[in-house]
Amino acid sequence: xxxxxQIVCAASPADERRRAFEGLVRxxxxxxxxxxxxxxxxxxxxxELLQETFARAWRAxxxxxxxxxxxxxLFVTLRCEYARLYGRQRPQGGDSPPDQIPQPALDDRxxxxxxxxxxxxxxxxxxxxxxxxxxxxxxxxxxxxxxGLTPQTAATHIFRARRRLRAALGEEPGRQDDET
Amino acid sequence: xxxxEFRKALLTDPARQSAALHAHADACALCHQFGLSxxxxxxxxxxxxxxxxxxxxxxxxxxxxxxxxxxxxxxxDRRRFLAMAVSVGVAAVGALAFTAWRQRDAAADLLxxxxxxxxxxxxxxTSAGTGLMESATRALLLxxxxxxxxxxxxxxxxxxxxxxxxxxxxHLKLTAPDGPVHALLCPGEWRRSVRRLIRDxxxxxxxxxxxxxxxxxxxxxxxxxxxxxxxxxxxxGDAAT
Numbered sequence: 148x149x150x151x152x153q154i155v156c157a158a159s160p161a162d163e164r165r166r167a168f169e170g171l172v173r174x175x176x177x178x179x180x181x182x183x184x185x186x187x188x189x190x191x192x193x194x195e196l197l198q199e200t201f202a203r204a205w206r207a208x209x210x211x212x213x214x215x216x217x218x219x220x221l222f223v224t225l226r227c228e229y230a231r232l233y234g235r236q237r238p239q240g241g242d243s244p245p246d247q248i249p250q251p252a253l254d255d256r257x258x259x260x261x262x263x264x265x266x267x268x269x270x271x272x273x274x275x276x277x278x279x280x281x282x283x284x285x286x287x288x289x290x291x292x293x294x295g296l297t298p299q300t301a302a303t304h305i306f307r308a309r310r311r312l313r314a315a316l317g318e319e320p321g322r323q324d325d326e327t
Numbered sequence: 328x329x330x331x332e333f334r335k336a337l338l339t340d341p342a343r344q345s346a347a348l349h350a351h352a353d354a355c356a357l358c359h360q361f362g363l364s365x366x367x368x369x370x371x372x373x374x375x376x377x378x379x380x381x382x383x384x385x386x387x388x389x390x391x392x393x394x395x396x397x398x399x400x401x402x403x404d405r406r407r408f409l410a411m412a413v414s415v416g417v418a419a420v421g422a423l424a425f426t427a428w429r430q431r432d433a434a435a436d437l438l439x440x441x442x443x444x445x446x447x448x449x450x451x452x453t454s455a456g457t458g459l460m461e462s463a464t465r466a467l468l469l470x471x472x473x474x475x476x477x478x479x480x481x482x483x484x485x486x487x488x489x490x491x492x493x494x495x496x497x498h499l500k501l502t503a504p505d506g507p508v509h510a511l512l513c514p515g516e517w518r519r520s521v522r523r524l525i526r527d528x529x530x531x532x533x534x535x536x537x538x539x540x541x542x543x544x545x546x547x548x549x550x551x552x553x554x555x556x557x558x559x560x561x562x563x564g565d566a567a568t
Contacts, residue, residue, distance in 0.1 A: 165393075172388050177380045190381060201388050262368075263375045280340070281376050287340065302339045309338040309365075312372065318364050 168208060172201060175221050178282045182222060185266070185278050186229050196232075200225040222283035223293040226275070258316055265315030273308035276301050333358045337365045434492055434516055435533065438542050439526045441491035442509045460486055467497045468562065471512060472538060476560040492516050494539070501558070503550035508543060510558045516540040534559065 179200060183193035203224055204211060211217040266274060276294060279285045285293065291301040313319040328336075328351045336348055352362045460483040467486055468475040482502035489498045494515040501508045516539040523532050530551050532543040541562050545551045 168392060169389055172385050172392070176385045176388060178377070180380045180384055181376060181378055184378065185376065194381065194384065194387070197384070198388060198391055201392060205392050259371060259375055262371050266372075266375060278376060280342075281372055284342070306335060306339045309368070313338075313364075313368060316368065318368070 164208065168205060171204065171211070171217060171221075175218055176201070179221055179225055182278050182282045183225055183229070185274065185282075186226070187233065196225055196228055199228050203228075218283060219285050219289045222279055222285060223289070226279070226293050261315055262312060265312050269308060269311060273304050273311065276304045277308040280305055330355060330358050334361055337362060341365060341369050434513070434540070435522075435524055435526050435531045435542075437491055438511055438513070438544060439529050439531060441489070441511075442529070442544050443527070460484070464497075464499060464561075468512075471495070471497050471514065473497070473512065473563050476563055477557070478561050480557045481554070481561055492540075496539075497562075499558075499561075501554060503545065503547070503554055505547035505550050506545065508545040508550050508554045508558070510562065511542040511544070512536065512538065512562055513540045513542060514538040536562065 176197065180193055180197050183196040183200075184190065187193055187196065200221055204217075204221060207220075211220060266277075269277070276290045276296075279290045279293060280287075287298045287302045287305070290296070290305070291298040294301065296304070310319055328347045330351075333348060333351045333355070336345070352359045461478045464478055464483055464486040465475045467488055470488070481499075483499055484502050484507060485498075485500040487498050488495055489511075490496060491498075491511065492513045492515070494513070496512040496514050497510075498512075499510040501510060518533060518535050518540055521532065521534050523530075525531065528546065530543075530545050530548050532551060532555070534541045534543070541559065543551055543555060543558060545554075
């Protein structure tokens with residue numbers, strides 16, 4: 148992150164700008180793609196979302212000087228773009244219906260399979276904040292801002308999400324997760 | 328920190344572990360076990376969530392960004408030029424249209440002022456005989472270069488030569504049931520279409536004419552309707568309508 152930060156901060160002439168942008172893409176692109184894929188369940192749509200997010204990043208590049216802020220900005224922008232295009236409805240006709248597991252290269256360990264399935268069937272209101280934290284490294288404040296929630300509500304959703312995942316793995320007694 | 332707070336904190340944001348969290352885990356065996364299972368979950372979650380990305384993903388993004396950059400460097404220049412050209416064109420057309428519109432409005436204003444000034448007494452009629460007025464009108468029209476049309480159907484109260492818009496023309500005052508109608512031939516005041524407007528409570532019609540403009544002015548709209556056709560015919564039948 149430190150090296151990347153230097154790259155971002157040094158961006159001023161056109162070549163430096165391009166180099167810094169490339170650093171941004173290579174550093175954040177994979178996790179952004181994963182987040183997009185978990186949102187929409189389709190490789191093609193996920194890549195489109197990513198392209199659009201980075202197109203916006205290119206236009207707003209001068210304001211993305213802080214690497215940590217850039218990561219949060221990218222995740223929030225991608226989430227907003229997804230909401231703008233699809234609202235609460237997943238795009239149809241993709242490679243993964245919402246009630247099925249996405250198709251990454253499968254880890255055949257039973258607990259990995261169980262967790263992937265549990266994550267796939269988790270309600271979006273729990274899955275999205277959890278993934279923003281796990282993949283994006285966003286704070287509860289940033290997640291709340293991205294999803295239009297208070298930080299406390301975002302924290303509660305993340306807590307419940309993890310409890311449900313633990314329950315799916317047999318590490319929690321069940322859905323007694325309404326407590327916060 | 329109690330056990331509930333520990334577990335809540337660990338499941339809410341496991342990456343941000345405080346000293347109090349560690350202290351509680353060291354002091355509580357159950358929570359220590361919970362912490363270990365939570366850490367396993369977190370590791371597994373990181374692996375599961377981080378599915379492989381398609382090959383060449385970053386390259387495709389960079390290629391598209393480069394294309395976007397090229398387009399954004401070229402297109403804005405063209406767009407800027409086109410926008411400037413269109414702006415200048417629109418401004419020029421607008422200025423011309425506004426000027427023309429103002430001129431036409433100015434013509435109507437001048438004609439209404441002329442009509443009112445010429446008959447401050449309220450457009451009272453003269454007592455000249457009908458035959459005499461027809462002859463005088465015919466002479467005025469011929470002197471202005473107009474081949475007179477039929478005048479017999481018009482009740483001409485007065486006729487004279489005047490130049491409200493600069494060039495010398497003809498002014499007829501015609502009798503109508505609800506008050507007089509004025510017909511003014513204004514040479515040199517060119518127009519391509521009929522314009523109807525109201526100025527100072529007067530109905531004004533500006534008709535294209537072979538010599539310029541033929542203006543019909545009256546306080547009453549029905550009067551204009553009634554006299555429009557015979558007046559246009561009188562000022563030479565080929566006056567456009």
